[in-house]
Amino acid sequence: MRAGVDVQAVLAGDRRALARALTEVENDTPEGRLALDAFFKYSGKAHLVGVTGSPGAGKSSLVNQIALHLRHPQVGEPLKIAIVAVDPSSPFTGGALLGDRVRMRDLAGDSGVFIRSMASRGTLGGLARSTSALARVLDAAGYDLVLIETVGAGQSEVDIARLAHTTIVVEAPGMGDDIQAIKAGILEIADILVVNKSDQPMADNAERALKAMLDLAHPQQHSAFERLHHRQLAFEPVLPVLPVDADPSPTEMWVPPVLRTISTQGEGIEAVVNAIKDHAIYLRQHGEWQQREAARLQEELNELLLAALAAQWQERVDKGNIQRVVQGVLDREYSPYQALQILLKF
Numbered sequence: 439m440r441a442g443v444d445v446q447a448v449l450a451g452d453r454r455a456l457a458r459a460l461t462e463v464e465n466d467t468p469e470g471r472l473a474l475d476a477f478f479k480y481s482g483k484a485h486l487v488g489v490t491g492s493p494g495a496g497k498s499s500l501v502n503q504i505a506l507h508l509r510h511p512q513v514g515e516p517l518k519i520a521i522v523a524v525d526p527s528s529p530f531t532g533g534a535l536l537g538d539r540v541r542m543r544d545l546a547g548d549s550g551v552f553i554r555s556m557a558s559r560g561t562l563g564g565l566a567r568s569t570s571a572l573a574r575v576l577d578a579a580g581y582d583l584v585l586i587e588t589v590g591a592g593q594s595e596v597d598i599a600r601l602a603h604t605t606i607v608v609e610a611p612g613m614g615d616d617i618q619a620i621k622a623g624i625l626e627i628a629d630i631l632v633v634n635k636s637d638q639p640m641a642d643n644a645e646r647a648l649k650a651m652l653d654l655a656h657p658q659q660h661s662a663f664e665r666l667h668h669r670q671l672a673f674e675p676v677l678p679v680l681p682v683d684a685d686p687s688p689t690e691m692w693v694p695p696v697l698r699t700i701s702t703q704g705e706g707i708e709a710v711v712n713a714i715k716d717h718a719i720y721l722r723q724h725g726e727w728q729q730r731e732a733a734r735l736q737e738e739l740n741e742l743l744l745a746a747l748a749a750q751w752q753e754r755v756d757k758g759n760i761q762r763v764v765q766g767v768l769d770r771e772y773s774p775y776q777a778l779q780i781l782l783k784f
């Protein structure tokens with residue numbers, strides 16, 4: 439017999455129950471959906487930290503070191519850490535998972551760490567949704583910090599920045615001119631920039647290039663989150679967008695630090711951990727933490743509503759009729775707007 443998700447056991451810290459819950463949620467089963475509903479009210483506390491960057495830049499090594507550091511702090515209590523590795527099953531990076539597991543062994547056996555690999559299957563949108571759902575379960579399960587590793591590639595980078603409170607972009611030296619090409623895009627998403635493999639030659643160049651890019655960037659930039667969400671909300675929301683009472687001071691802006699690390703030797707990690715903590719403080723002090731939660735939840739609701747309305751409409755309407763109207767547009771018989779009027783009457 440198949441047991442469902444034991445929400446209470448997950449909340450009580452049962453790792454096997456958690457693993458099972460994550461599987462159901464990742465597979466988007468009916469049990470998984472019910473569990474997500476039940477977990478929702480316990481979520482909203484964890485600091486979600488995205489780690490992205492080029493294949494092989496050292497993301498897994500860095501994540502490993504950050505987790506180790508937070509588990510063995512010099513002062514204070516160790517945080518409970520969850521790691522979600524979005525398994526890059528792309529042809530470029532296939533096979534990285536085994537390596538990740540090997541490096542993650544430093545953390546194995548620590549009951550305050552939970553590591554989960556996720557297969558990146560399905561559509562990008564689906565991946566973003568399931569990453570967000572897994573993070574929500576881990577958050578509800580009491581993990582203080584959820585590190586989400588994903589290979590930087592266009593949309594997935596933007597998705598991670600929209601999900602995470604703090605986005606770390608990891609680069610390695612020796613990419614020469616590529617670093618310029620690393621697209622001004624990373625400035626849109628990076629809250630913390632890391633030049634990993636600084637034991638290698640060209641680390642200075644990489645650092646300089648990143649700093650130069652930052653200097654060139656618009657000085658008025660707020661955090662990555664703000665830029666993305668303002669852009670996102672430029673889309674017409676279907677639901678009213680409720681304002682959040684927050685007034686970020688324009689005099690105090692988060693400037694993404696550029697930090698050097700040697701993840702294989704654990705060097706420079708403390709500065710990264712401090713930057714993560716500082717960023718969380720910054721977000722909270724400027725009301726961005728709350729704004730971001732609000733924006734994310736409202737977007738989610740908006741998306742669900744749009745999808746449900748479209749599905750309802752499609753169920754109601756005869757496919758043949760839709761096709762005829764679409765054909766009418768292709769034949770220039772109706773304009774798209776006229777077609778819409780017809781479709782809405784079906």
Ligand SMILES: Nc1nc2c(ncn2[C@@H]2O[C@H](COP(=O)(O)OP(=O)(O)OP(=O)(O)O)[C@@H](O)[C@H]2O)c(=O)[nH]1
Pocket residue numbers: 492493494495496497498499500526531534537538589634635636637638699700701702703
């Ligand atoms: N010299 C040097 N090698 C490093 C450093 N950090 C990581 N590496 C090595 O670089 C390789 C890739 O490291 P990973 O941590 O797997 O990189 P990744 O970005 O997670 O890789 P993918 O997930 O496959 O994109 C491994 O062989 C690491 O041992 C570093 O600071 N210095």
Ligand SMILES: [Mg+2]
Pocket residue numbers: 497498499534538587
């Ligand atoms: Mg990796």
